[in-house]
Amino acid sequence: MPHVAHPAFLVLGAYATYALVGLGMDPLLAGLLLMPVFFAFGIAVYQFYYLTFERRGTDLGVRGIAFFFGIAFIVQVGLILVFGVDQRMVEASYIGTSIEVFGDVRIPQRMIVAFGVALALTITLALYLSRTFTGRAIKAVAQDEGALRLMGADPVRIKRWAFGIATGTCALAGALLIIVGPVDPNLDRLYIGRTFCVVVLAGMGSMSGTLVAGLILGVAESLVLASVGTAWAPAVAFGILLAVLGVRPAGLFGR
Amino acid sequence: MALELEILGIHAGYGAVRALQGVSMQVRDGETVALLGTNGNGKSTLMKCVMGNVRPTSGQILLKLDGVPHDLTRLSTEEIVGLGVALVPEGRRLFPRLTVEENLLLGAFRREARPHIAKNLELCYETFSVLKERRRQLAGSMSGGQQQMLAIARALMSSPKLLLVDEPSVGLSPLLVSNTVTMIKQLKEKHGLTVLMAEQNFHQAIRIADRGYLIVHGEIVFEGRTVEELEHNDMVKNYYLGTA
Numbered sequence: 001m002p003h004v005a006h007p008a009f010l011v012l013g014a015y016a017t018y019a020l021v022g023l024g025m026d027p028l029l030a031g032l033l034l035m036p037v038f039f040a041f042g043i044a045v046y047q048f049y050y051l052t053f054e055r056r057g058t059d060l061g062v063r064g065i066a067f068f069f070g071i072a073f074i075v076q077v078g079l080i081l082v083f084g085v086d087q088r089m090v091e092a093s094y095i096g097t098s099i100e101v102f103g104d105v106r107i108p109q110r111m112i113v114a115f116g117v118a119l120a121l122t123i124t125l126a127l128y129l130s131r132t133f134t135g136r137a138i139k140a141v142a143q144d145e146g147a148l149r150l151m152g153a154d155p156v157r158i159k160r161w162a163f164g165i166a167t168g169t170c171a172l173a174g175a176l177l178i179i180v181g182p183v184d185p186n187l188d189r190l191y192i193g194r195t196f197c198v199v200v201l202a203g204m205g206s207m208s209g210t211l212v213a214g215l216i217l218g219v220a221e222s223l224v225l226a227s228v229g230t231a232w233a234p235a236v237a238f239g240i241l242l243a244v245l246g247v248r249p250a251g252l253f254g255r
Numbered sequence: 256m257a258l259e260l261e262i263l264g265i266h267a268g269y270g271a272v273r274a275l276q277g278v279s280m281q282v283r284d285g286e287t288v289a290l291l292g293t294n295g296n297g298k299s300t301l302m303k304c305v306m307g308n309v310r311p312t313s314g315q316i317l318l319k320l321d322g323v324p325h326d327l328t329r330l331s332t333e334e335i336v337g338l339g340v341a342l343v344p345e346g347r348r349l350f351p352r353l354t355v356e357e358n359l360l361l362g363a364f365r366r367e368a369r370p371h372i373a374k375n376l377e378l379c380y381e382t383f384s385v386l387k388e389r390r391r392q393l394a395g396s397m398s399g400g401q402q403q404m405l406a407i408a409r410a411l412m413s414s415p416k417l418l419l420v421d422e423p424s425v426g427l428s429p430l431l432v433s434n435t436v437t438m439i440k441q442l443k444e445k446h447g448l449t450v451l452m453a454e455q456n457f458h459q460a461i462r463i464a465d466r467g468y469l470i471v472h473g474e475i476v477f478e479g480r481t482v483e484e485l486e487h488n489d490m491v492k493n494y495y496l497g498t499a
């Protein structure tokens with residue numbers, strides 16, 4: 001079941017960060033503090049989904065996706081009503097400065113911060129998924145709910161928890177998003193394509209594959225951006241997506 | 256700890272299909288009981304009823320632990336597992352895209368099993384050395400026989416008091432079937448397990464069973480108090496071995 005509202009929660013995380021920065025807080029700190037709030041929000045959204053769709057068995061096929069599209073739409077419209085359609089950005093000491101690497105190659109400091117935090121977040125998640133009982137159950141629940149039940153775990157509880165964690169990471173990831181560049185309420189559309197691209201490229205459930213796929217997409221988008229032009233950048237994700245589906249549907253790292 | 260499983264007149268089905276029609280049986284402490292029957296007679300349904308996966312429309316399933324009865328028809332699968340009942344399901348139901356070791360650790364999910372993980376893991380690897388060699392390999396990439404071993408080992412990771420095994424022989428070569436059954440026997444003796452095993456393969460089942468039941472069309476048609484009684488029963492020969 002693809003959770004198509006995830007990118008909308010990411011943008012929501014960026015705007016929530018923006019709001020806290022407006023009160024004088026550092027964006028990274030804001031992202032961290034927002035994580036438990038988003039976790040609780042994710043739990044609530046899943047519980048609502050479970051009670052209204054999944055428990056009645058009406059989550060199959062397109063209806064489940066429609067639910068999350070609806071949520072994404074509500075978030076988007078909510079953001080437009082509160083913040084308007086203009087782009088928003090934040091200020092911090094590490095935004096707007098750059099570090100000289102060698103010669104005249106300079107890397108913006110905000111990119112280094114975002115990369116470092118994103119990497120730390122990914123590693124933490126990977127460790128959580130492989131080292132804890134709940135983490136392993138999260139990986140298992142996508143493969144066979146009935147079998148997981150035979151292990152003594154309640155699949156609904158596990159899925160609710162997983163949804164909470166996924167939404168919680170949107171807070172910090174959203175902070176990184178607005179640190180890296182300006183955001184607007186419609187940005188999530190771009191990320192739906194990117195998310196599908198990365199997941200398909202990586203193969204479902206491969207954490208290291210996801211990391212590499214993200215890098216591939218990022219580099220490909222930058223190359224197109226620099227050589228062909230800005231307008232074509234959003235087409236990169238779908239281009240890769242179609243190519244991978246045609247050539248290797250299991251993904252590059254699919255197993 | 257004294258354990259007894261008592262199944263009393265259960266009826267169960269799937270919509271219009273009536274799979275079990277008044278089944279009663281007992282499994283007592285330390286016994287290995289065989290549930291014999293050819294394909295489609297209700298063996299798996301009975302296992303699913305005990306695990307709370309299928310709800311009987313009537314009847315009781317009592318698990319008595321130290322004299323305290325628990326009605327399994329009123330408990331969730333998670334609660335039943337929590338009481339110390341483990342099922343090696345039909346078709347194994349491994350997590351194919353997780354490693355062998357991750358599968359085993361999931362077997363130890365229930366709280367009571369977690370303190371014994373190190374000991375149980377060592378025991379599993381000792382009994383099934385191939386699982387140790389392949390512990391970082393994905394479960395789905397192993398052969399059928401190895402997957403069956405993993406399914407049994409995963410159930411043992413939960414430190415079960417009552418082990419249900421549903422057709423361990425399906426899809427395995429005769430030699431592997433024999434090995435698997437021998438393994439269950441050894442494990443049972445080592446752990447003092449109580450075992451209920453559903454099996455089509457009569458000759459393998461009676462190698463380890465103390466006694467057994469014959470199920471035909473959702474009804475127990477014969478109860479053999481010993482393996483000899485089963486072997487010499489006309490109904491077993493007729494319905495089951497086709498040699499009467």
Ligand SMILES: Nc1ncnc2c1ncn2[C@@H]1O[C@H](COP(=O)(O)OP(=O)(O)O)[C@@H](O)[C@H]1O
Nearest residue numbers: 269272274292293294295296297298299300301
């Ligand atoms: N999920 C199901 N839906 C409908 N009918 C089923 C289902 N599972 C089993 N049955 C039917 O219930 C009866 C008993 O099946 P089962 O318990 O699987 O038998 P066995 O394990 O002895 O082969 C069969 O007639 C089978 O077709």
Ligand SMILES: [Mg+2]
Nearest residue numbers: 298299345422
């Ligand atoms: Mg069966």
